[in-house]
Structure formats: C-alpha cells, structure tokens
Amino acid sequence: NSAVTSIKLVLLGEAAVGKSSIVLRFVSNDFSENKEPTIGAAFLTQRVNINDNTVKFEIWDTAGQERFASLAPMYYRNAQAALIVYDVTKPQSFIKARHWIKELHEQANKDMIIALVGNKVDVLENNEDERKVAREEGEKLAEEEGLLFFETSAKTGLNVTETFVAIGEKIPLK
Numbered sequence: 552n553s554a555v556t557s558i559k560l561v562l563l564g565e566a567a568v569g570k571s572s573i574v575l576r577f578v579s580n581d582f583s584e585n586k587e588p589t590i591g592a593a594f595l596t597q598r599v600n601i602n603d604n605t606v607k608f609e610i611w612d613t614a615g616q617e618r619f620a621s622l623a624p625m626y627y628r629n630a631q632a633a634l635i636v637y638d639v640t641k642p643q644s645f646i647k648a649r650h651w652i653k654e655l656h657e658q659a660n661k662d663m664i665i666a667l668v669g670n671k672v673d674v675l676e677n678n679e680d681e682r683k684v685a686r687e688e689g690e691k692l693a694e695e696e697g698l699l700f701f702e703t704s705a706k707t708g709l710n711v712t713e714t715f716v717a718i719g720e721k722i723p724l725k
C-alpha cells in the first residue's frame with residue numbers, strides 16, 4: 552500500500568507546557584531549553600510509517616498565551632486529531648486541559664481522536680516532589696472522556712513518537 556494518509560492534528564494547552572517542544576522533538580528529534588513562545592500558530596509536517604502505511608501529520612501548533620485564545624477554533628475546526636497538553640508540575644495547566652476537552656467535545660468533529668498528554672516528566676527524575684498532577688488523575692480523566700493518555704518528555708523524547716503513532720493507529724487509512 553503506497554498511499555499516504557494525511558492527518559490534520561492540532562496541539563492545544565496552556566502557555567509553556569511544551570507544545571512546540573513536543574513538535575520539535577517529533578519533527579526534528581531536537582530540544583531547546585529556551586524555546587520562544589509561539590505567536591499565533593506554527594505549521595509543521597512529519598511522516599511516519601505505521602503498520603506499513605505512510606502517515607503524514609499536518610500539525611498546527613497553537614499559541615497558549617491568553618491573547619491568542621480566540622484563534623484556536625480556526626485550527627481545531629478542521630482537525631482530525633488533537634493533543635491536549637499539560638505540564639505535570641503545573642496544576643493550573645491540568646485545569647486548562649479539562650477546559651480544552653470540554654470545548655473540543657462541544658465544538659470539534661465528533662470523531663476527532665484526542666490524546667491527553669502530561670509533559671515534562673523528566674523533571675520528576677531528580678525530584679518526585681515536583682509532580683503536581685498524579686499519573687492516575689490524568690489516566691482517570693482520559694478514561695472518562697474517551698481519550699488516549701501519555702506522559703511525555705520533550706526533553707528526553709520519552710513517549711513523543713509513541714503519542715503520534717497511537718493517534719495514527721486510530722485513524723482509518725485511505
């Protein structure tokens with residue numbers, strides 16, 4: 552099967568949770584300690600092979616800063632998949648993730664594949680006290696809402712490709 556399936560995917564989540572860093576890891580296998588906040592949104596693509604099929608991710612990386620909040624619907628309206636990202640060391644970002652889940656369930660495609668992603672788990676390697684959102688809390692929310700769930704580190708690369716592949720595996724191939 553030589554056909555390429557394109558998947559339009561959007562990243563949503565509070566500012567500085569690591570959305571752009573997850574995309575940078577996935578697309579370029581790279582990480583930057585001082586990544587600039589996204590202005591508006593950024594578009595990137597990456598191809599991966601999933602079960603002998605080529606899947607092309609067309610990725611809209613949105614800006615989390617509040618002043619860009621009104622732009623988000625433009626990006627999620629046509630998306631087939633979404634990553635809702637929070638920072639496991641920032642409880643407020645988990646509350647924001649809950650709001651995004653609600654908004655997507657109300658406003659986005661009914662068959663959208665959504666993954667809930669708790670990022671920055673590398674921080675816990677040195678100090679488990681930094682954890683402010685339990686893995687079980689994330690898992691429970693994802694299960695209740697019918698979402699995929701991963702804890703990731705854009706810094707080490709933990710579970711980054713796995714998250715995208717899991718999304719790709721849930722989308723019907725063309």
Ligand code: GTP
Nearest residue numbers: 567568569570571572584588589615671704705706
């Ligand atoms: P906005 O574009 O403003 O919405 O932010 P963002 O969600 O795209 O966050 P960004 O990727 O710019 O990362 C914010 C900061 O967190 C940067 O300093 C990153 O280096 C850092 N960061 C991102 N991911 C990780 C991670 O997995 N671990 C650690 N330790 N730091 C991270």
Ligand code: MG
Nearest residue numbers: 570571588589
């Ligand atoms: Mg960004």
